[in-house]
Amino acid sequence: MKTLHTDIAVIGAGTAGLAAYRAAKAAGKRALLIEGGPYGTTCARVGCMPSKLLIAAAEAAHNAAHTEAFGVHVSGEISVDGLEVMDRVKRERDRFVGFVLEGVENIPAEDKLRGYARFVSDTVLRVDDHTEVHATRVVIATGSRPSVPPPFRALGDRLVVNDDVFAWDDLPRRVAVFGPGVIGLELGQALARLGVDVRVFGVSGSLGGISDPQVRLNARKIFQREFYLDPDARVLETTRVGDEVEVRYVTLDNSERTERFDYALVATGRRANVDGLGLENTSLELNAHGVPVFDRETMQAGDSPIFIAGDANADAPLLHEAADEGRIAGENAARFPEVRQGLRRAPLAVVFSDPQIALAGQGYGRLVPGTFVIGEVDFSDQGRSRVMLKNKGMLHVYADIATGRFLGAEMVGPSAEHIGHLLAWAVQQELTVARMLEMPFYHPVIEEGLRTALRDAAAKLARAQEALRSEASENATA
Ligand SMILES: Cc1cc2nc3c(=O)[nH]c(=O)nc-3n(C[C@H](O)[C@H](O)[C@H](O)COP(=O)(O)OP(=O)(O)OC[C@H]3O[C@@H](n4cnc5c(N)ncnc54)[C@H](O)[C@@H]3O)c2cc1C
Numbered sequence: 077m078k079t080l081h082t083d084i085a086v087i088g089a090g091t092a093g094l095a096a097y098r099a100a101k102a103a104g105k106r107a108l109l110i111e112g113g114p115y116g117t118t119c120a121r122v123g124c125m126p127s128k129l130l131i132a133a134a135e136a137a138h139n140a141a142h143t144e145a146f147g148v149h150v151s152g153e154i155s156v157d158g159l160e161v162m163d164r165v166k167r168e169r170d171r172f173v174g175f176v177l178e179g180v181e182n183i184p185a186e187d188k189l190r191g192y193a194r195f196v197s198d199t200v201l202r203v204d205d206h207t208e209v210h211a212t213r214v215v216i217a218t219g220s221r222p223s224v225p226p227p228f229r230a231l232g233d234r235l236v237v238n239d240d241v242f243a244w245d246d247l248p249r250r251v252a253v254f255g256p257g258v259i260g261l262e263l264g265q266a267l268a269r270l271g272v273d274v275r276v277f278g279v280s281g282s283l284g285g286i287s288d289p290q291v292r293l294n295a296r297k298i299f300q301r302e303f304y305l306d307p308d309a310r311v312l313e314t315t316r317v318g319d320e321v322e323v324r325y326v327t328l329d330n331s332e333r334t335e336r337f338d339y340a341l342v343a344t345g346r347r348a349n350v351d352g353l354g355l356e357n358t359s360l361e362l363n364a365h366g367v368p369v370f371d372r373e374t375m376q377a378g379d380s381p382i383f384i385a386g387d388a389n390a391d392a393p394l395l396h397e398a399a400d401e402g403r404i405a406g407e408n409a410a411r412f413p414e415v416r417q418g419l420r421r422a423p424l425a426v427v428f429s430d431p432q433i434a435l436a437g438q439g440y441g442r443l444v445p446g447t448f449v450i451g452e453v454d455f456s457d458q459g460r461s462r463v464m465l466k467n468k469g470m471l472h473v474y475a476d477i478a479t480g481r482f483l484g485a486e487m488v489g490p491s492a493e494h495i496g497h498l499l500a501w502a503v504q505q506e507l508t509v510a511r512m513l514e515m516p517f518y519h520p521v522i523e524e525g526l527r528t529a530l531r532d533a534a535a536k537l538a539r540a541q542e543a544l545r546s547e548a549s550e551n552a553t554a
């Protein structure tokens with residue numbers, strides 16, 4: 077067994093690990109980047125980028141088939157060539173992966189080690205069976221993997237997860253999608269728009285990460301008009317029959333149905349890659365999910381020399397968060413035992429369905445009932461959205477009654493990726509609703525819908541604050 081000594085060992089060369097490695101090197105430390113799987117990052121290889129490429133093809137097919145309402149007629153059949161679709165997805169994906177690989181190649185060979193790392197103690201790692209690494213600090217940046225409920229495992233190679241979809245050479249005919257979360261909704265709708273016969277099954281009504289019941293109901297109705305979606309499905313049996321998956325389920329109109337599919341695409345959530353790390357050999361305190369308890373401002377686990385960043389800490393499993401967390405972890409590992417709070421941005425998540433979903437700031441599910449008002453806009457009659465026939469969805473903005481501060485928003489609707497940014501920026505700037513209404517709104521734009529929601533919130537804030545004042549004066553005179 078070889079022995080290596082370094083200042084900072086980074087486990088995982090994904091987005092968080094690469095950011096941590098670079099921050100540690102920039103601080104003048106020795107750093108070793110340990111990677112067990114393929115280089116290239118989850119985001120570029122099997123995540124953000126190939127999924128957006130598949131969605132782009134799906135949007136092209138959808139738009140080509142929906143021109144008539146404008147008086148524009150496309151003559152002839154619109155056909156989707158699955159081979160060509162998947163070829164472009166993979167070609168462009170490989171281009172993005174190529175940029176990451178170039179960056180990895182530029183890292184000096186002595187700073188890279190191939191193999192899976194496990195803790196022997198807080199500062200000693202064993203990498204496969206070939207190397208023992210002694211580091212004064214460690215950054216865990218091991219990412220996450222699909223979490224597949226045991227009943228699906230009997231489906232063998234007919235069970236697929238996101239990674240498998242992006243390895244397809246052609247589009248299948250029929251796919252049953254389990255889990256209408258972010259991945260299931262994005263991939264399920266894209267496949268449906270590309271002509272794949274899709275059924276999407278969920279549990280407990282959950283949909284695209286939306287916590288606001290009205291926004292979720294609105295989203296559910298919109299998507300149900302386009303493809304089979306039951307967010308609260310009763311799936312009775314899922315079995316493998318020959319080369320197919322047979323699903324017996326209760327339909328939305330309450331009858332029992334049995335159907336066969338080429339694949340079951342399981343997108344029922346992701347699990348942090350921390351279970352195989354030998355954390356039992358460290359001094360770390362673990363939470364109920366086996367993830368080290370850590371400080372999200374410093375990324376430090378307890379007061380140990382171990383830092384944890386990206387999907388591995390299961391806090392905000394998104395690309396920009398992984399990059400921020402990796403940098404903070406690398407900087408703090410370099411200056412340990414002194415650590416500093418890094419910049420954490422306002423929460424922002426976007427689902428690239430059509431219409432898109434955006435969640436900014438505090439979601440409805442985290443707000444304290446009775447302390448906030450909801451400003452609302454329904455996009456079905458919003459001017460510019462209607463012009464473009466994108467008039468679907470709604471936006472709820474949440475504002476704090478005591479201070480008038482804008483707290484957050486949940487939305488399904490047109491241009492949600494852009495409106496979500498404006499809203500997250502407003503949260504981070506700690507703007508009040510009144511201050512947001514002082515900002516310019518051009519005409520005619522979809523952001524005018526945002527203004528309607530803010531005006532609604534402002535009116536409700538005024539009423540709620542007035543009610544509080546009169547209650548206080550009644551109490552004072554009683
Ligand atoms: C289908 C899909 C679509 C997505 N779309 C978006 C999107 O549009 N926008 C967005 O913001 N986010 C999106 N995400 C989420 C985003 O991809 C992740 O949040 C991000 O990639 C996490 O980066 P990471 O560095 O934590 O993990 P990774 O990039 O997965 O890196 C972890 C690395 O650690 C390695 N590793 C694991 N264990 C060990 C070990 N013991 N020893 C050595 N190496 C190890 C792995 O091989 C891997 O290379 C998507 C994810 C998926 C799956």
Ligand SMILES: NC(=O)c1ccc[n+]([C@@H]2O[C@H](COP(=O)([O-])OP(=O)(O)OC[C@H]3O[C@@H](n4cnc5c(N)ncnc54)[C@H](O)[C@@H]3O)[C@@H](O)[C@H]2O)c1
Binds near residue numbers: 262344346394
């Ligand atoms: N656009 C983006 O930014 C983007 C895209 C894809 C993924 N991601 C990241 O990846 C993470 C993981 O995505 P995900 O979609 O796997 O997880 P998720 O947690 O978003 O959704 C999982 C869904 O599966 C459902 N579910 C659980 N068990 C089930 C079962 N047995 N049958 C049917 N449904 C079941 C849940 O109720 C939930 O709706 C996301 O939270 C997000 O952080 C982001």
